[in-house]
Each structure stands twice: as structure tokens, then as C-alpha cells.
Amino acid sequence: MHIQLADVLFEEGRTFHYxxxxxxxVMEVGRESFALYEKSPVVLDIVNTGGQVIxxxxxxxxSAKIPCGRCLKEVETSFMLSISRKLDMKGSEQERMQRLDGxxxxxxxxxxxxxxxxxxxxxxxxxxVLCKEECKGLCSTCGxxxxxxxxxxxxxxxxxxxxxxxxxxxxxxxx
Numbered sequence: 001m002h003i004q005l006a007d008v009l010f011e012e013g014r015t016f017h018y019x020x021x022x023x024x025x026v027m028e029v030g031r032e033s034f035a036l037y038e039k040s041p042v043v044l045d046i047v048n049t050g051g052q053v054i055x056x057x058x059x060x061x062x063s064a065k066i067p068c069g070r071c072l073k074e075v076e077t078s079f080m081l082s083i084s085r086k087l088d089m090k091g092s093e094q095e096r097m098q099r100l101d102g103x104x105x106x107x108x109x110x111x112x113x114x115x116x117x118x119x120x121x122x123x124x125x126x127x128x129v130l131c132k133e134e135c136k137g138l139c140s141t142c143g144x145x146x147x148x149x150x151x152x153x154x155x156x157x158x159x160x161x162x163x164x165x166x167x168x169x170x171x172x173x174x175x
Contacts (some may be wrong), residue, residue: 001042002110008038008048009089009109018044020113027064028117029125038063044083052090060117069128070137071145076082077129081120 008016008071022039060081065074087106105115126168136146144151 001113004113005109008046012048012050016046024114032066034066036064044173054087056085066129068131070135073131075129075131079124
């Protein structure tokens with residue numbers, strides 16, 4: 001979704017209010033995609049503060065289903081986005097992109113609202129989510145969910161530095 005900023009640029013001091021439905025259904029982080037649901041409309045107030053400087057204030061609430069970092073169960077995670085940007089519309093499109101660290105929020109005089117929300121979500125995206133703090137995860141041998149039932153696999157792992165000594169003890173057991 002795009003907002004035409006031409007009207008905002010011609011009226012200094014006036015606040016423009018927008019409520020825009022979020023069209024994005026999937027959040028892509030790296031090579032993974034996550035389903036978005038319970039998306040509230042993006043509420044934006046855009047003000048021309050003078051000198052072709054625009055201030056954008058807004059908010060949006062989004063929920064995503066992210067797999068647990070240990071057992072891979074989907075965890076419903078909510079994000080409350082608070083948007084606050086100051087855009088200087090002076091100069092060429094290339095100069096504006098450099099000031100925005102290469103983020104293409106504005107094309108001509110159109111503001112890309114989806115990109116604005118994506119950047120906000122990406123900044124808040126967790127490195128890892130757990131379904132519960134005491135999640136036991138999956139068995140590294142058979143892949144069973146250890147939260148539901150113990151699988152019976154031998155999960156005793158030895159320190160790799162002790163492998164040589166373990167081999168010596170194994171040799172003596174055979175004698």
C-alpha cells in the first residue's frame with residue numbers, strides 16, 4: 001500500500017491521518033517465511049513540519065506464528081509497532097535513499113507503508129522463541145518431542161576431549 005505525499009508536501013503544518021489495512025500476510029526473515037495474522041490497520045499521522053521535512057508517527061499491532069527454538073511447536077508472538085520517522089524530502093531520490101540507509105520507503109512522492117511496517121517488524125523480530133522456558137526440545141537421536149514423553153534413547157553425551165580415554169576404557173572391557 002502506498003500513500004501519495006504530494007498533498008502533504010504542499011500544506012505546511014497540517015496533519016494528515018491515515019488508517020490503512022495491512023496487506024502483508026507473510027513475514028520473510030532470511031530464508032524463512034512466517035504467517036502473519038490478527039493484523040490491525042496501520043494508523044499513521046503525517047505532518048509537514050516545513051522545509052520539505054515530513055514527520056511520520058504511527059502504530060500497528062501484528063501477530064505471527066514462530067516455531068519454538070527447541071521443539072518446533074508454533075508459538076503465537078505479538079508485536080506492537082510504534083513508527084516514528086522523520087523524512088527530509090529535499091534532494092534527489094538517490095540522496096534520500098542514502099539518508100535512509102538504502103531503505104526504499106519513498107518512490108517519487110509515494111510512501112510505501114508495507115515497507116515501513118516490514119522494517120519495524122524486522123527490528124523487533126526475536127532471534128529465538130521458546131514455547132515455554134522449561135521446553136525440553138526434541139531428542140537428537142530419534143526426533144521425539146521430549147515435552148510429551150521420554151523416548152528412551154541414550155542421550156548421554158561424552159565430552160569430545162574425553163573420546164580417546166573412552167576408547168582406552170572400552171578396549172580394557174573386552175579383555
